[in-house]
Amino acid sequence: MLRSTLMVTKTQLANGLTVILKEMHHAPVASFxxxxxxxxxNEIPGITGSAHWVEHMMFKGTPNFPPGTLDTTxxxxxxxxxAFTWIDFTAYYETLPADRIDLALRLESDRMVNTIMSExxxxxxxxxxxxxxxxxxxxxxFLLYEELQATAFRVHPYHHETIGxxxxxxxxTRDDLYNFYQRHYAPNNAVAIAVGDFDSDEMLAKIxxxxxxIAPSDPVPPVVRVEPAQRGERQTNIVGTGDTTYLVVSxxxxxxxxxxxxxxxxxxxxxxxxxxxxxxxxxxxxxxSRLYKALVSKxxxxxxxxxxxxTIDPFLFSITAVVRPDVEIADLExxxxxxxxxxxxxxxxxxxxxxxxxxxxVSFIQSSESITGxxxxxxxxxxxTGDYGWFEASLAKLEDVTxxxxxxxxxxxxxxxxxxxxxxLPKTSEQ
Numbered sequence: 001m002l003r004s005t006l007m008v009t010k011t012q013l014a015n016g017l018t019v020i021l022k023e024m025h026h027a028p029v030a031s032f033x034x035x036x037x038x039x040x041x042n043e044i045p046g047i048t049g050s051a052h053w054v055e056h057m058m059f060k061g062t063p064n065f066p067p068g069t070l071d072t073t074x075x076x077x078x079x080x081x082x083a084f085t086w087i088d089f090t091a092y093y094e095t096l097p098a099d100r101i102d103l104a105l106r107l108e109s110d111r112m113v114n115t116i117m118s119e120x121x122x123x124x125x126x127x128x129x130x131x132x133x134x135x136x137x138x139x140x141x142f143l144l145y146e147e148l149q150a151t152a153f154r155v156h157p158y159h160h161e162t163i164g165x166x167x168x169x170x171x172x173t174r175d176d177l178y179n180f181y182q183r184h185y186a187p188n189n190a191v192a193i194a195v196g197d198f199d200s201d202e203m204l205a206k207i208x209x210x211x212x213x214i215a216p217s218d219p220v221p222p223v224v225r226v227e228p229a230q231r232g233e234r235q236t237n238i239v240g241t242g243d244t245t246y247l248v249v250s251x252x253x254x255x256x257x258x259x260x261x262x263x264x265x266x267x268x269x270x271x272x273x274x275x276x277x278x279x280x281x282x283x284x285x286x287x288x289s290r291l292y293k294a295l296v297s298k299x300x301x302x303x304x305x306x307x308x309x310x311t312i313d314p315f316l317f318s319i320t321a322v323v324r325p326d327v328e329i330a331d332l333e334x335x336x337x338x339x340x341x342x343x344x345x346x347x348x349x350x351x352x353x354x355x356x357x358x359x360x361x362v363s364f365i366q367s368s369e370s371i372t373g374x375x376x377x378x379x380x381x382x383x384x385t386g387d388y389g390w391f392e393a394s395l396a397k398l399e400d401v402t403x404x405x406x407x408x409x410x411x412x413x414x415x416x417x418x419x420x421x422x423x424x425l426p427k428t429s430e431q
Contacts, residue, residue, distance in 0.1 A: 008378075009200050010388060013208060016188025016216045020378060020388050021203050022195045024371055030196030031095040031375040032104035034112070035383045037191070038184035039088045040162040041223055041312065047172055049129070049164015050180040052085040056125050057177070058092065059083070062114040065107060067121075077103055085162055088312045089383040095372045098197040102206060108192075109210040112185055122174040130170070133163050140246055140424045141320075144238050148248055148422035149316075151236045156227035158315060186217035191382050195375040227252075227314065234420040239427050245323035246424040247332055251413050253317040256310030257385045262394055263405040264317060264413060265308050269356035270348050270406075272306025272319060277364060277394055288355075294339040295321060300332045310384050316420075317413065329423060340414055347407050357398045364395050 009021045039051050061067035074081045079096035081104075094104035136142040146161045153159035163169075192211065194203050230252060254260040268274045273286020286292050286305065295301040302322040309315065323332050368377050368391070381390030 013212050015214060017211050018191040019204060019207055020193045020382060021200045023200055024195055025197050028098045028197050029371050030098040030101040030194060030198055031093060031372045032101055033091060033093040033193040033375050033379050034108045035191040035379045036090045036184060037189050037383055038090055039086050040160060041087050041157050043157060046168055047176050047180060048160045048168045050177060051090055052162050052164060053129055053177055054181050055083050055085045055090055056129060057117050058111050058115050060116045060121050062110050062116060064110050087158055087162060091379060105206055105210045113214055117178050119174045122177060133166060140240055140242055143240055144246055144248055144422050144424040147236050147238050148250055148420055151234050152250055152316060152420040153227055155225050156313060183217055184220060187211055187214050188216035189220050191379060193375050193379045196371045230418055233416045236422050238424045240424060241427060243426050245329050245426060247321045247323060247329055248318055248422040249419055250316040250318040251419045253308055253315055253413060255312060255314050260409050262397055263401050263409045266356045266401050267406050267409060268306045268308045268317060269360050270352045274306045277360060277391055291339060295335055300324060300327050300335050312384055343410050348403060350403060353403060360398060361395060364391060
């Protein structure tokens with residue numbers, strides 16, 4: 001299978017590894033990524049947090065790259081590297097001088113199959129991950145989002161945080177983790193992406209050399225636990241330390257490949273000031289948005305933002321507000337509800353939609369300026385939708401979204417019976 005367009009080549013090796021290459025010759029740099037189609041979405045109770053834990057173990061080294069040498073090996077070649085795990089995927093990357101990019105291919109192909117996962121290394125990392133979770137628990141927003149997700153999703157595995165539940169992090173065995181690694185870290189469950197200053201034919205030959213001999217795994221079982229339709233508004237309250245009150249209102253939202261996704265993303269951009277099509281773009285100031293003017297400018301909230309991220313399955317469109325110390329959360333909720341209701345009585349104007357489109361375009365351009373950013377956008381598009389050009393294709397469709405589309409998704413998704421409300425309330429002396 002070979003697909004080539006505008007200096008981008010997509011093909012698949014015999015072992016199932018998807019390979020996407022994009023030549024960019026404006027700088028002598030290349031970025032190499034491996035995206036595994038595994039995240040917390042692929043976990044079951046008892047082994048939640050496995051995807052994130054395996055990511056940690058991937059930095060423990062291999063017999064060919066002994067523990068403690070990986071970081072210095074990349075750094076001394078003038079490169080940088082990192083990884084991240086999320087609900088739908090896990091990604092690893094190295095950005096290096098173009099004539100040193102073979103190091104990334106050697107490293108990633110090696111740890112795809114040879115990562116050290118001894119009992120001792122696993123137990124050592126268990127302590128690190130539990131400490132990481134405890135650190136997150138010091139953040140009110142983590143506690144609130146975790147509780148809200150668990151309330152919003154009763155069936156689908158989006159119900160738990162990527163880091164996993166503490167009970168599973170405490171009881172999971174080395175064999176549980178290693179079996180998860182062997183099942184999901186295989187060429188037929190991965191996408192290799194290279195962007196930068198290289199010849200595509202030569203790069204493909206190198207990837208074939210380093211990855212072509214790795215055996216595929218059995219097909220990963222599909223996620224079949226579909227979240228049932230919500231039957232009414234859900235609410236959850238968290239009482240914790242600190243002196244700041246937070247409010248989150250989350251609506252069930254469509255998956256990235258749903259035709260409703262783009263109109264809802266533009267509704268978010270116009271209403272809350274969010275301007276990104278995905279999780280990697282910034283949106284700049286939102287002071288001109290309706291939501292900012294109604295909540296922040298009027299002294300009810302310290303800050304407010306809306307968030308919508310492309311996902312494989314339907315997820316959430318969330319509005320998060322930080323309540324001013326002298327304001328009751330009920331007053332902020334009432335003002336937010338009134339502003340959402342006003343979207344029905346006073347729909348967005350063409351001027352607001354045009355501004356939202358402009359903001360979204362700017363956000364995309366900023367996110368994809370670098371070679372690393374290009375690879376990141378392509379990888380996320382491929383991992384989530386199966387189309388490396390999803391972000392660019394969505395950008396090209398922005399002008400096709402009409403005010404009628406905006407009103408349609410508003411009426412369909414911004415319903416009170418389709419939302420979950422989460423509140424973080426500072427603990428008082430009486431509690």
